[in-house]
Amino acid sequence: MNDYLEVRNLSKSFDGFQLRDITFTLPKGYIMGLIGPNGSGKTTTIKLILNMLKRTGGEVKILGFDNITHEQEAKRNLGVVFDSNYFSDEWKISQVEKSVSAFYENWNTQKFSEALKRFHIQPSKKVKELSKGMQMKLMLACAFSYDAKLLILDEPTSGLDPVSRDELLNILSEYIEDGEHSVLFSTHITGDLERAADYITYISYGELFFSGGKDEFIDGFRIVKGGREELSADLGKKMLGIRNFSTGFEALVKTEDLKQFVHLNVEPATIDDIVVFTSKRGEQYE
Amino acid sequence: MKLIISNISGVPIYEQIKQQVKSAIMSGDLQADETLPSLRTLAKELKISVLTVTKAYTELEQEGFVKNVQGRGCFVLGRGSELLREQLICKIENSLSEAISAARVANLSTEELHHLLSILMEEKTDE
């Protein structure tokens, strides 16, 4: 079992929004960042993977199990963290364990209490008494307790301070260290992924823009900067997005087109740059 | 072994790792048969992607500096410093060829070029 998550031609139609042919694969032992502007379909993709929404087309396999015909088996090894708490806020931590552990054969109470200790979560508290960051860690603690092999996180860092975000990335790096676990991390805070992600899947307005290695993704683009007079219609065609100002311009180009821009300032592009320039809002910069 | 990654140098991270490993081999910080840090542990500690470290280690192996043994780690090969020296000499040859071409264009004579070389080498040793 080398590919922990396989998504093929996943599609979903709503009124006014369509997710089309999303295809990507996450192999065992790596972190994949799922990026894209807000509303582009990241959460929809995750809900489709979890079969919380009925898909229009395509196929999803989690650890080799089809997510609809073998929904139960697929979810046994899956841990999920959402951007907000999904337990009853009246529950005490002990009730959380009681309620959730019943569904997982390999739930390890020791692992759960160790995780709580590590995350500084007091077992006597009620869910509503925990801070947002703690609630997120509680969801993680549960996933660790049944040794979920695939962890899916949907915007886990929105609303968290930089310290907590950093903590989470440390936790995730440790989680994949043994090569037997994978992480799918959906976020619009791409700085988090800049270093730690192995793979990137970029969904833009319902369509797959890119899926592959992060280094390859970043290396495939450059930022070019120059003065107004150095801009021409021909050059403009090769730019994926441009920002004009009174003193010049900056634009995103593909590395393969770089020879046409050698006379300009060339800089590496960050994931943020790429997303901003290639999203439709980037076009409005023209 | 010391490994420092810069986010702002513009040099790709895998390249930085390679360069620093090679320097360590050259200077003797890394001896033959020593293991490099485990791929995943290094990725975790430096907070970089596993694939990036994999790329660095794979290329180091392709270039002959290390050997990846499944399940046991990445070993420094004895010929390390020799290989590095060869690579550097190649680099010197290329740079010198470039310098010679430029000298021809600028109409510099062979003596003037030698002279320039001596001055620069003195300056470098002073640094």
Next chain:
Amino acid sequence: MSNIWKSVKLDFSLVKPYVKTICFTMVLPVIFAAINRSLLTGISFAMCFIAMTTGYTFSITEKNSMERLYGILPIRKSDMVIGRYIFIIIMGLTALIFSLIAHPVILTILGESIGIVDYISAAVIGIFLFALYTVFQLPGYYKLGSIKGRVFMYIPVAGFLITLLLITKSPVGESKLLFTIFNSPVLLMLLTIIFVIVMYIVSILVSIKILKNKEA
């Protein structure tokens, strides 16, 4: 422990903080039974009130967006739905049993006598009423959620008022078939139970379909 039973326990853990409130709602029907000197009245009120609380699992789930937890757990949608129905039925049966004990006690204290026929018909009608309310409520909650589906909470009230009307008009004498049925307690009980089972099976299948086709 099968997944269905785990689902029942999960629903119970959701509702646990509200158990006291639900218990209090069972006190009022006792009073109504006493006022009307009728076991049937009391049971009808009790089933109406308990049926109004069936939306709790849905509203509590929505309050914390717990449908995401249900989406994560390794359990089939059909098991979740069946588990919820069983939980609701247990709630209803508990309320019924409590009422079938408490109401006769109060009525006896007040000097009313309750025949075995009255007792059995009250029990059977109670089961029927609860089933009638809930087989419409649950698919409604699954489809619309507990907020838009608020109207489904009042189905028991509407149904109850209609029941009261029918009790006072008593059309039993006009149909030969109905006459035969109502005069034979065993037949009545049998038919009711079969009908209740069929209603629940259909309702469960509808709810499962709704959940499997969830759009948003």
